[in-house]
Amino acid sequence: MNHHSTPQAGEQKQDQAANLESIPGEIGKLRPNGNPLVAHKFGADPYALVFNNRVYLYMTSDKLEYDKDGLPQKNSYSSINRITVISSDDLINWTDHGEIRVAGPQGAATWASQSWAPAAAHRILDGKDCFFLYFANNASGIGVLSAPTPVGPWIDPIGKALITRETPGVEEVTWLFDPAVIVDDDHQAYIYFGGGIPQGKAERPDTARVMRLGDDMISVVGKAKVIQAPYMFEDSGIHKYNNSYYFTYCSNFIEGDRPDDSPPPGEIAYMTSVQPMGPWTYQGTLLQNPGHFFDIGGNNHHAIFQLSDQWYIAYHAQTLCQAMDIPEGYRSTHLNRVEHDEATGKIKKVHADYQGVDQIKCFDPYGRVSGSTIGWSSGVSTEQYLDSGEMSASDSNMISAKLQNDSWIAISKVDFESEGPTTFTATIANQGTEGTLELRLDRADGLLIGEIIVPPATESLQWMELTTNVTGAKGVQDLYIKLKSSTDSPTILLREWKFIRQNEV
Structure with a gap:
């Protein structure tokens, strides 16, 4: 679990695995730019939870890997078992809340070996605020942790995976990972997940799924339903705008001619529905691959959220590792604005950049x-x-x-x-x-x-x-x-x- 009590001198022990190397000089996030959001550490696969007018971003804890000579190597993702949390109420100044020890022998979920691509949700249960963190144990299943605050302490309330190969309706899913969660206006919650490409099915992988969550948020109900997302690869996202549900995802990179109404490779595409479980209508793409904007590609992963009457997309790009001139694979979270067309409900194309978003309020120096x-x-x-x-x-x-x-x-x-x-x-x-x-x-x-x-x-x-x-x-x-x-x-x-x-x- 992720916790501490009131510290006394000499009583703390350093969490060595959580230590980060200091990056010399101002690098990555350069004034007055807002992207990447932080430059003292990496953070991938962002998911946003807004609570009390503050956004909390939960991210895969990318960490530098080294060879036997101490030189940085390409990210293998194989040892990532923690989730990084940062938060802000102004979108420029970010508080680092450290890392949630999710998987592995020291983690809350000791049955899991990895923690990738988290999702978070808030519910009031029995009159109390309850927070839930859903995570991918590599691509073999999805777990859940719970906490009384957005930053912990986290426990594993069920002691096993929430979604496994035995879950009804997921038998044909290649990758059981990348959860997204929405709690609807009627308090019913839904979880979206999945990915991968069955052999020869690049155009219609049919590996995206949606399921109902139980009222306790730590169980699933019924059978997972297929989302027929064209050229689906990974990275489920969900948000609701003007009574329409938007399922967003990253398209795959399979080469070849695609129909005109299909997403190009490695972009964030979206589908809409008037029901949280579909049927869905493909609408187009909203964010091109990071390589289009930052001259370094890789996968796309995102979350769309609303704060102070404005919509935003959090996504990752390898800008910090590029600035550090180290091998690829280390991702950093960025923010840009999202605009919905009021008349059509379409999402306007997002322009990713280093500038980022405007600071939405001044910083109060008189609180702790x-x-x-x-x-x-x-x-x-x-x-x-x-x-x-x-x-x-x-x-x-x-x-x-x-x-x-x-x-x-x-x-x-x-x-x-x-x-x-x-x-x-x-x-x-x-x-x-x-x-x-x-x-x-x-x-x-x-x-x-x-x-x-x-x-x-x-x-x-x-x-x-x-x-x-x-x-x-x-x-x-x-x-x-x-x-x-x-x-x-x-x-x-x-x-x-x-x-x-x-x-x-």
Whole structure:
């Protein structure tokens, strides 16, 4: 399970498998662009859950693989058993919630070996918020975890796969994976899944399926129904707009002539229906292959969601691994807007780009902010610590940003208000020599509004709450949190921070 209780100094143990290498310099997500969403880690096969005006993205945890000489190798996907979670309420600044330990001996679902391509859903059951995470155990079945919050702690409520080869109606499905879930207005939920191409059936694979979920969200009801999606490959998606259901998927890459009303290879295609289980009508494609926009191809995988009266598509592309000049296969999540034609219900073509989407609200610096909240960054990674204390349902793993000398985090469009703050406080642990945490405006070398001297590390991981006075921060400005040192070996963990108004001191 994914949890921790209130941490005490020296009590944490580092989750080594979750550690990420710091990517030197500003790379991948370059100011003022919004794509890829984060540049300190990879994340593929995004699925979106909107809760309390915040979007949570659940992603396959792509991790760099190395050969015996320590050189990066092409992604084999074979050892991925965790799901990465990030969230945002403004779509530019993203909080890294770390990784859900899904499969394997240390995972919530010990029966599973992998966790790919998640889907998430929310239901109120017995008066309580309940969250469900559906995942693919490679292509052999689909499991489900449950939690009381969007970020955990997660348990396996059934102790086995939810959908297997024995599930009615899935016998002919090549790949049992890539779930998508919708909870309809009447609270009935449906799960969509499947993929693959039976021999000689590129045009009509008939490997997509839809089933009802039980009221408990952890069982299936009846028999899976075929979705006759032309040139189906993988990546089921579902959303509802103006009482129409949109089933979206990635088309396959089989070469050869295709009828005019067929999806080109490797694009996100869509079908519509007035019923959640069909019948479906093919409508066209809405997003071309990433290679068309970013000069690096690969598969397409997406999720369409609504936030603040606007529709968006999350999808992945290999832009970060391309920028890092490493072998292919490592995917990063991007966002662009989606527009439906009011008159016809058709989805307008999406233009994928590095620019991304507009920030939909200013950032509030006066609440507690996780140190792993990042708009842009340079030389920053995140670190996940597992607590050895008691479980706490209200807590998730402790996630901190890890900064080294000259590294920085930038937060976009921070609203300091007309009066501005007088104080800044942060929870920090030092793993190296003394350093200075600088607060600057608009640029990494911009106006200095405050600084905190961080004492050198002690033998055990010691969290300190450090405070400094702040002057000169007013209105809406970008905030840079930067680590400086006269030596090259400071390494600090930034767990949490906030600004304080004069009348709150």
